Amino acid sequence: xxxxxxxxxxxxxVKERLSVKNFKQLELVDxxxxxxxxxxxxxxxxxTAQSGINAISKEIGLLMTTGNxxxxxxxxxxxxxxxxxxxxxxxKIVSVEKQLHEALVQLPNLPAKEVPLGKTPEENVVVRExxxxxxxxxxxxxxxxLLDKYKLANFELGNKITxxxxxxxxxxxxxxxxxxxxxxxxxxxxxxxxxxxPPFMVNEQSAFATGQLPDKExxxxxxxxxxxYLIPTAEVPVTNVxxxxxxxxxxxxxxxxxxxxxxxxxxxxxGKDVRGLNRVHQFEKVEIIQLVHPExxxxxxxxxxxxxxxxxxxLELPYRILRLCGGDMGFTSxxxxxxxxxxxxxxxxxxxxxxxNFENYQTNRMKCRFKDSNGKMVLAHxxxxxxxxLPRIVACLLENNxxxxxxxxxxxxxxxxxxxxxx
RNA sequence: GGAUAGAUGGCAGAGUGGUCGAAUGCGGUAGUCUCGAAAACUAUUGACUGUAACAAGUCCGGGGGUUCGAAUCCCUCUCUCUCCGCCA
Numbered sequence: 001x002x003x004x005x006x007x008x009x010x011x012x013x014v015k016e017r018l019s020v021k022n023f024k025q026l027e028l029v030d031x032x033x034x035x036x037x038x039x040x041x042x043x044x045x046x047x048t049a050q051s052g053i054n055a056i057s058k059e060i061g062l063l064m065t066t067g068n069x070x071x072x073x074x075x076x077x078x079x080x081x082x083x084x085x086x087x088x089x090x091x092k093i094v095s096v097e098k099q100l101h102e103a104l105v106q107l108p109n110l111p112a113k114e115v116p117l118g119k120t121p122e123e124n125v126v127v128r129e130x131x132x133x134x135x136x137x138x139x140x141x142x143x144x145x146l147l148d149k150y151k152l153a154n155f156e157l158g159n160k161i162t163x164x165x166x167x168x169x170x171x172x173x174x175x176x177x178x179x180x181x182x183x184x185x186x187x188x189x190x191x192x193x194x195x196x197x198p199p200f201m202v203n204e205q206s207a208f209a210t211g212q213l214p215d216k217e218x219x220x221x222x223x224x225x226x227x228x229y230l231i232p233t234a235e236v237p238v239t240n241v242x243x244x245x246x247x248x249x250x251x252x253x254x255x256x257x258x259x260x261x262x263x264x265x266x267x268x269x270x271g272k273d274v275r276g277l278n279r280v281h282q283f284e285k286v287e288i289i290q291l292v293h294p295e296x297x298x299x300x301x302x303x304x305x306x307x308x309x310x311x312x313x314x315l316e317l318p319y320r321i322l323r324l325c326g327g328d329m330g331f332t333s334x335x336x337x338x339x340x341x342x343x344x345x346x347x348x349x350x351x352x353x354x355x356x357n358f359e360n361y362q363t364n365r366m367k368c369r370f371k372d373s374n375g376k377m378v379l380a381h382x383x384x385x386x387x388x389x390l391p392r393i394v395a396c397l398l399e400n401n402x403x404x405x406x407x408x409x410x411x412x413x414x415x416x417x418x419x420x421x422x423x
Numbered sequence: 424g425g426a427u428a429g430a431u432g433g434c435a436g437a438g439u440g441g442u443c444g445a446a447u448g449c450g451g452u453a454g455u456c457u458c459g460a461a462a463a464c465u466a467u468u469g470a471c472u473g474u475a476a477c478a479a480g481u482c483c484g485g486g487g488g489u490u491c492g493a494a495u496c497c498c499u500c501u502c503u504c505u506c507c508g509c510c511a
């Protein structure tokens with residue numbers, strides 16, 4: 001959530017930034033400023049009335065102890081007028097604060113200055129490519145055929161047990177999932193990330209803190225009986241480790257990693273996008289998260305991009321890194337780099353990671369702060385990225401490495417998988 | 424699920440209607456001492472709104488109530504402990 005002070009200091013600049021994100025309701029900015037001014041003046045009225053009540057009450061205390069009952073009774077009558085005022089102000093303040101909050105959460109994060117203009121994915125900017133797109137042999141197939149051929153995953157079984165988009169991994173397919181999770185976690189821990197295994201359901205407060213609520217309510221599975229949400233990413237529970245926390249400056253940066261299944265309703269998806277493992281409702285993912293000093297967050301962003309890039313290189317997959325344009329970015333992000341790998345049989349790029357700097361948008365909601373050297377409270381910056389999401393990595397590994405003999409896994413994975421490949 | 428006790432500052436822990444934003448201890452920070460450190464001693468040390476800075480106001484798990492006045496009394500919700508039941 002944006003800080004009201006930012007809007008007040010430079011409303012025109014805020015509107016300009018919001019329009020880069022293709023955000024239309026710019027009038028909200030002025031509305032919020034007006035509401036905040038109103039809030040302040042009502043608060044002042046309330047404080048004044050309350051101050052009167054406090055002062056007289058103190059006097060009554062003294063009068064009572066000295067046995068001056070008549071004067072005490074008189075003083076009590078004086079309080080009544082203040083109480084009426086205070087009650088009126090406090091009623092107004094509740095309503096104004098509610099309006100202010102509701103307006104404020106509708107504003108997305110402001111895009112960083114490096115964010116390219118644009119409205120659609122086509123306008124994202126390729127910043128780097130790596131790896132080699134392989135020449136597949138004649139009989140190469142898309143991964144959904146390979147999953148079936150080697151009995152790695154069973155979609156129909158998932159259909160029966162749960163529903164569409166819930167594949168059941170079997171045999172070597174299940175083992176490949178397990179190996180990848182293990183490999184990714186080890187890779188992250190080696191780079192200094194502290195491992196968590198978080199709950200896979202979160203409460204409303206946690207979902208709000210990272211920005212899933214109220215913006216993405218429809219994308220999450222909701223356990224209504226207990227008011228819990230199935231996590232769409234480990235980002236939600238793990239970032240919330242530091243909700244309502246005041247860190248010491250020397251505790252930064254906080255580096256965390258976690259494996260979790262991710263649950264996404266993916267309402268409105270269809271067609272070739274959802275074939276095979278391209279888009280599913282439950283998938284495995286390993287996430288990296290950092291809480292850092294505001295001055296360092298862009299440097300850390302580059303480090304995280306380099307980290308994910310190194311991981312993809314170790315998997316020997318062809319990839320490209322995109323800087324997302326304003327219109328294609330997430331609600332809470334200030335800047336996002338997407339990683340895509342090339343799925344050689346489908347002949348298309350698939351997103352496997354998204355690395356973002358949220359600046360203080362999440363930490364402001366979470367109240368995650370630290371005291372700087374001057375003793376001033378400062379909001380930390382939060383960043384996160386996938387490292388990595390499994391299904392599309394699996395799709396690429398299968399498609400790109402298929403041979404007449406079988407699927408040859410990259411060297412880095414072989415010891416985790418316990419074999420050179422799938423035959 | 425049933426019964427009981429409880430929830431106070433970074434932590435431990437006092438406080439049962441007024442002078443309590445809250446004793447005390449630990450921890451933190453600064454200083455004295457020291458070549459340096461430890462110990463000891465001294466001072467300081469919660470957050471939020473607000474202000475140019477003061478002032479003022481709010482916060483003792485959350486919400487509501489009683490009262491001139493609530494950490495303290497009442498209602499309610501949430502969570503935790505212990506015991507019982509069930510159970511991977």
